[in-house]
Amino acid sequence: MDPPIFYSKTEYIETDTGNKVSRRATIAGPQNIILGGKTIISSGAIIRGDLRRTGAGHAVVISLGRYCVVGEGCVMRPPYKTYRGNFNYYPMKIGDHVHIGANTVVEAATIGSHVEIGKNCVIGKFTIIKDCARVADGTIVPPNTVIPALALFAGSPGRFVEDLPESTQETVEAYTKRHYTRFQPLDR
Amino acid sequence: MAPIRDKFTIHSRAVVCQDVELKGDITIGSGSIVHPKATIFAIAGPIVIGSGCIIEEGAIIVNRRKEVMRIGDDNLFEIGCRIECPTVGNSNTISTRARVHHTVRMGSYCSVGAGCLVVPTEDEILDDYTVIYGPAAERRIWSGRGKVQEADLRKKHAEYLREMLPKFNRLRRGEGS
Numbered sequence: 001m002d003p004p005i006f007y008s009k010t011e012y013i014e015t016d017t018g019n020k021v022s023r024r025a026t027i028a029g030p031q032n033i034i035l036g037g038k039t040i041i042s043s044g045a046i047i048r049g050d051l052r053r054t055g056a057g058h059a060v061v062i063s064l065g066r067y068c069v070v071g072e073g074c075v076m077r078p079p080y081k082t083y084r085g086n087f088n089y090y091p092m093k094i095g096d097h098v099h100i101g102a103n104t105v106v107e108a109a110t111i112g113s114h115v116e117i118g119k120n121c122v123i124g125k126f127t128i129i130k131d132c133a134r135v136a137d138g139t140i141v142p143p144n145t146v147i148p149a150l151a152l153f154a155g156s157p158g159r160f161v162e163d164l165p166e167s168t169q170e171t172v173e174a175y176t177k178r179h180y181t182r183f184q185p186l187d188r
Numbered sequence: 189m190a191p192i193r194d195k196f197t198i199h200s201r202a203v204v205c206q207d208v209e210l211k212g213d214i215t216i217g218s219g220s221i222v223h224p225k226a227t228i229f230a231i232a233g234p235i236v237i238g239s240g241c242i243i244e245e246g247a248i249i250v251n252r253r254k255e256v257m258r259i260g261d262d263n264l265f266e267i268g269c270r271i272e273c274p275t276v277g278n279s280n281t282i283s284t285r286a287r288v289h290h291t292v293r294m295g296s297y298c299s300v301g302a303g304c305l306v307v308p309t310e311d312e313i314l315d316d317y318t319v320i321y322g323p324a325a326e327r328r329i330w331s332g333r334g335k336v337q338e339a340d341l342r343k344k345h346a347e348y349l350r351e352m353l354p355k356f357n358r359l360r361r362g363e364g365s
Contacts, residue, residue, distance in 0.1 A: 026207065026225055026245075029356045046225055046245050050356030054348070075245060075267050080345065087344035105267050105284050122284045122302045140303050140323075156303060156323040 002178060006186040011043065020183065025070075032061040036096065038180050039068040048077040051089040061089070065096035067176040071119060073103040079125035079143075090126075097176040101137065112149070114172040132168045136161070192231065198361060199239075203350050206358035212251070217241070217261070221349045224357055226265075233257060238278070240346050241265070247282075252290055260296065262342050269300075277316070279339060286320075297330065 012020045017037035025041045027033065029049030041047070047070070052059045061078050070076065080089045094111040101119030108127040111117075115129050118137030125143040129135070133147045136154035147153050150164045197215040198204050204216060205224040212230025216222065217239040225245040228235060233254045238261040243249070246268035251257035253274055260278035265271060270287045277296030282288065286300040289307040294314045300306060301321040314320075317330040353359075 028224065048245070050352065052352070054352075077245075077267070080348075082341055082344060087341070087348050089348075124302070142302075 002182055004182045004184040005179075006184055009185040009187060012185070018180075029061065032059060034060055034063040036063075036065040036068070038066050039064050039070075040180070040183060041070045042072040042074070042102075044073040045070045046075045046077075048075075051078050051080070053088050053090065054086075060091055062092045062094070064094045065098065065113065067096055067173075067180055068094060068098045068100075069176070069179065070100050071102035071104065074100055075105045076100075077107055079107045079109055081126070095131070097173050099172075099176060099179070107143075114169050116172060132164065132172065134164060134168075195234075196360075201350075203353050204360045205353065206360050208360060210360075219346060219350065221346055221353065223247075223353075230257070235259070238263075240343070242342075242346055242349065244269075247271070250290075262339065262346075264342060264345075266302075279342070297332070297335065299330070 012022055014020050019035045019039045021041040022043040024043035025045040027047045032049035032052050033047060047062060049061045052061045062076060078089045078092045095113030097114045098111055100117045103119055104117055104121040106123045107125045108123045108129060111129045112131035114132045117135045120138045121135055122140045124141050127141050127145045129147045130149040132150050134152045139154050139158040140156040141158040150168060152161045152164055154161050192212045195213045196210055199216060199218040201218040202216045202220045204222040207224035208222050209227040213234035214228055214230050215236045217237055219239045220237055220241040222243045223245045226243045227248045229250045231252055233251050233256050235251050235257045237259045240262040243265045244267045247265040248270045250272045255274060257274050259276040262279045263276060264281045266284045268285045269282045271282060272290035273288050273292045273294050276294045279297050280294055281299040283300060283302040285302060286304045291308050291311050292306055292314055295316040297316050298314050298318045304320050304325045306320055306325055317332055319328050319330050
């Protein structure tokens with residue numbers, strides 16, 4: 001049994017679906033952000049929901065699945081480009097059981113489920129990360145990279161290192177669930 | 189050392205978010221954009237930022253020298269970069285998490301790649317169109333191809349931000365404007 005990770009009760013806000021969001025995180029445009037439930041946003045994280053696609057109606061900018069963790073000091077912002085002469089930001093979609101390490105900058109287009117991203121990484125614009133992939137600490141992934149399923153990427157620029165075992169999905173799922181249950185408020 | 193006197197001159201067409209740390213004598217030109225959580229420190233001398241610059245979140249601009257730090261027009265400072273150069277030309281791109289030391293003077297149309305460290309021990313001037321890339325901060329010269337497209341993207345980006353940022357963020361105004 002792992003020891004619990006304690007946090008002070010006053011620092012985090014818990015929603016009905018079990019999301020835990022630090023008060024010290026900067027969240028711009030919260031109406032454009034979807035959290036799937038049981039997701040933890042650590043202190044110092046910056047999530048830019050204000051950089052939305054132009055056009056009428058409600059626009060989702062960043063959607064995170066269940067059991068995700070956004071580490072301390074992470075920056076998550078949607079990618080931008082011009083398409084047919086029009087400048088736009090494009091939505092960012094992140095699956096379930098995704099852990100993002102501290103101080104990582106994410107500008108990906110899509111991140112699949114069961115993905116682990118280390119700390120101090122830079123994930124370039126319009127990167128696509130498939131399911132069960134892993135990005136090692138300090139990796140710099142250039143823009144428009146596609147990281148295939150069950151691959152470990154590392155280095156600067158990020159390159160393929162090795163295949164991950166097929167059991168990755170189960171181990172990551174168990175790990176993220178355990179991490180969420182370990183993350184307990186410290187009552188005082 | 190004398191305490192730092194705050195004096196901010198922000199052009200009425202510039203967009204500077206409330207959640208920005210400013211210290212010292214800072215001038216921000218027309219149409220420049222400063223995202224929330226950016227930091228601009230004029231420790232010793234003043235900082236003058238031209239027009240159409242984009243300074244993203246977590247970017248740090250520091251002036252440690254007595255002279256005026258001049259930043260030209262249409263520069264892009266991406267997330268978490270750190271700039272201390274005394275002069276920066278026009279249309280430069282400093283990518284995510286890059287660091288440029290105070291010994292470097294930057295020309296125009298330069299680009300510094302993600303996570304690059306530019307820390308020469310002696311003073312040097314980066315020529316126009318220099319590209320710094322990779323983990324070892326290698327250099328080469330850009331042919332200038334796609335320059336118009338790049339400038340167009342920058343212009344549209346700034347235009348978009350000028351329109352969208354005030355809708356979601358509180359803005360900061362200069363003194364007396």
